[in-house]
Amino acid sequence: MSPRTWAVTPSNGRPMLDDLIDSLKEQVYDVIVVANNWQRPDPADWLESSGLPVVVADGGADRNISRWWNIGFDLAAQHAGWLGDSEWDVLVVNDDVVCPPGLVETLGARMRERGAAMAYPDQAGGQQEILHTGAAPVPLSQRITGYAFMLRGESGLRADEDFMWWAGDDDLGLRAQAAGGALLVPGIPVEHRAPDVQTNASPVLSAQTARDMDTFVAKWGVRPW
Structure with a gap:
């Protein structure tokens, strides 16, 4: 029996979140929405009608996506503990993603079959499954898809909150490579509908991106x- 999977998505409530949650039906046990700078009425009232069990966590007003992810990781671990689960998976997704059928099952099964700490979908059209080990950068076509990736929950991996907006996914990917491996899985590309839209629209976020890159280096x- 496969472990339960929690989905974690930071969101300000933009309309695309509806499509993400719809695409997760029948795939995850629960969705944890880390609400930040929320743009709709009370998120708990709205999400009750989504058709999935949804937990809403307050992400605060400051923009730190690594901290938002960690809020979701900690809640998933807490809920898994309540259920007595010693193994669980966490799917991290942006709210502008649409997940294909079978994404969660495939990533989870392949990740655990290969003993990896992380798995993510190939977005470059590759045909080969590749397990990256050791904390070394990988080719651009094989790097972590920061908008959709899965962690082995019991690995205890957490995002480095020094990366407030950018490169935190790459940092987490390198640490996952060193903690058992990060697995590139072909054949299940996700739809990423608005890449970099929020970053490019905000001088504040663009400036933070540059600082995060310096932090990574x-x-x-x-x-x-």
């Missing part, structure tokens, strides 16, 4: 791509 000695 200071930590790892190289750019992530």
Whole structure:
């Protein structure tokens, strides 16, 4: 029997979130929405009609996506503990993603079959499953898809909150590679509908992106791509 999967998605409530949640039906046990700068009426009232069990966590007003992910990771671990689960999976997805059928099952099964700490879908059309090990950067076509990836919940991996908006996914991917491996899985591409839209629209976020890249280079000695 496969472990339960929790989905974690930070969101301000933009309309695309509806489509994400719809695409997760029949795939995950629960969805944890980390609400931040929320744009709709009370998220708990709205999400009750989504058709999935949904937990809403307050992500606060400051923009730190790594902290938002960690709120979701900690809640998933807490809920797994309540259920007595020693193994569980966490799917991290942006709210502008649409997940194909079978994404969760495939990522989870392949990740655990290969003993990896992380799995993510190939978005470059590759045909080969690749397990990256050791904390070394990978080719751009094989790097982590920060908008859709899965972690082995009991690994205890958490995002580095020094990365407030950018490169935190690459940092987490490198640490997953060192903690058992990060697995690139072909054949299940996700639809990423609005890449970099929020970043490009905000001078504040664009400036934070540059600082996060500097933080990555200071930590790892190289750019992530």
